[in-house]
Amino acid sequence: MAITLTELWAILGCGAVTLLSRALPFAFVKQMRMPGWLLDFLTFVPITIMTALACESLFVGHTGHLATLNVTNCLAAIPATIAGILTKSLLMVVVVGIMAMAVIRYFTLGN
Amino acid sequence: MSPSLTFRSGVQDVLPTVFGYIGVGLAFGIVAHTSHLSLLVVAGLSFLVYAGSAQFIITSMLLLHDPLSGIFLSTFLVNSRMILMSTSLAQYFRHESLGKNLFIGALVTDETFALAMSKQNLTHGRLSFAWQAAANLVAYLVWGLATLAGAWLGGLIADPARFGFDFALTAMFIGLVYLQLIGDRKLGLPLQLQVMAFVALAYYLLLSIMSQNFALLMATIAGCLFGMELRKWQSH
Structure with missing residues (x-):
């Protein structure tokens, strides 16, 4: 149970930075009237951010070169997506995705 | 997911995302353990910083003895998408008190934001403080406990990736994108x-x-x- 001074400052500083990024927008939105263009912009935030977050695990970046596909993740994404289309249930997507990945890993264990 | 906006339904709705938190949380704990961070530091990172990808980056920067200013800047850049998500989510809580707004804001994550956006597609664009607080608190506690469990078990635990748990987070975002796609009738x-x-x-x-x-x-x-x-x- 040890903590160095650097670790303590890193935790407190990063905690403050993260808290402000999360909570300040709530204070601003509550106090101020948002301009129309900003509201228009924000309607696209859910679909764009979720797409980008999903892409984050499907592509592998290489600085200076074009990204490549993360093949195992892309393969496991197929049954997971089908489960979503069939059941419309988040839990089923997650469970089928984990099972698919376990199966893929089992067969590629030597690699 | 039902249109109900009670505290109880918040707890129920957030459960599928818990798998993702447990998988990544255990992984973070194991990484922190192998980077020689103590349980106290892991707890500090998970409960005070509470940001998945930033915690991995802070851990590796601490290991490399990077300057604090660099660690703060990296954390800000990694988490800057939170400004977008919070500004979006805050629209639904304008009628609530400032205190309640700050409480919701303090615990927003990629996952609880995405969940809230799927939810409001079912409720004609409404969210409630009780529902969001429940989802946020369950996510916060599960994340903290999973990272501590990972750090505590350390080398004992088998690689969680072998059982496919590392894919839980990706699967969850795929599911959330799909629900958003079919649910958002405005766009x-x-x-x-x-x-x-x-x-x-x-x-x-x-x-x-x-x-x-x-x-x-x-x-x-x-x-x-x-x-x-x-x-x-x-x-x-």
């Missing part, structure tokens, strides 16, 4: 599909010239601007 399916294709392409191209986190932020902002223009152009 509609064709427009959203075009925006998705644009974001995927932008992310793919940006990834060759910048880091993952920066590409994510840039692709998101570019996707929103593209969507705004496309909607304007298609409505003529």
Whole structure:
């Protein structure tokens, strides 16, 4: 149970930075009237951010070169997506995705 | 998911995302353990910083003895997408007190934001403080406990990736994108599909010239601007 001074400052500083990024927008939105263009912009935030977050695990970046596909993740994404289309249930997507990945890993264990 | 907005349904709705938190949380704990961080530091990171990807980055920067200013800046950049998510989510809580707004804001994550956006598609654009607080608190506690369990078990635990748990988070975002796609009647399916294709392409191209986190932020902002223009152009 040890903590160095650097670790303590890193935790407190990063905690403050993260808290402000999360909570300040709530204070601003509550106090101020948002301009129309900003509201228009924000309607696209859910679909764009979720797409980008999903892409984050499907592509592998290489600085200076074009990204490549993360093949195992892309393969496991197929049954997971089908489960979503069939059941419309988040839990089923997650469970089928984990099972698919376990199966893929089992067969590629030597690699 | 039902349209109910009680505290209880918040707890129920957040449960599928818990798998993702446990998988990644255990992984973080194990990484922290192998980087010689104590349980106290892991607890501090998980309960005071509470930001998945930032915690991995802070851990590796501490190990490399990077300066504190660099660690703060990296954390800000990695988490800058939270400004976008919080500004979006805050629209639903304007009628609540400032204290309640700050409480919701303090615990927003990628996952609870995405969950809230799927939820409001079922409730005609309404969310409640009780529902959001429940989802946020369950996510917060599960994350903290999973990372501590990972750090505590350390080397004992088998690689969670072997059992596919590392894919839980990806699967969850796939599920959430799909629910958003079919649920958002304001934007509609064709427009959203075009925006998705644009974001995927932008992310793919940006990834060759910048880091993952920066590409994510840039692709998101570019996707929103593209969507705004496309909607304007298609409505003529």
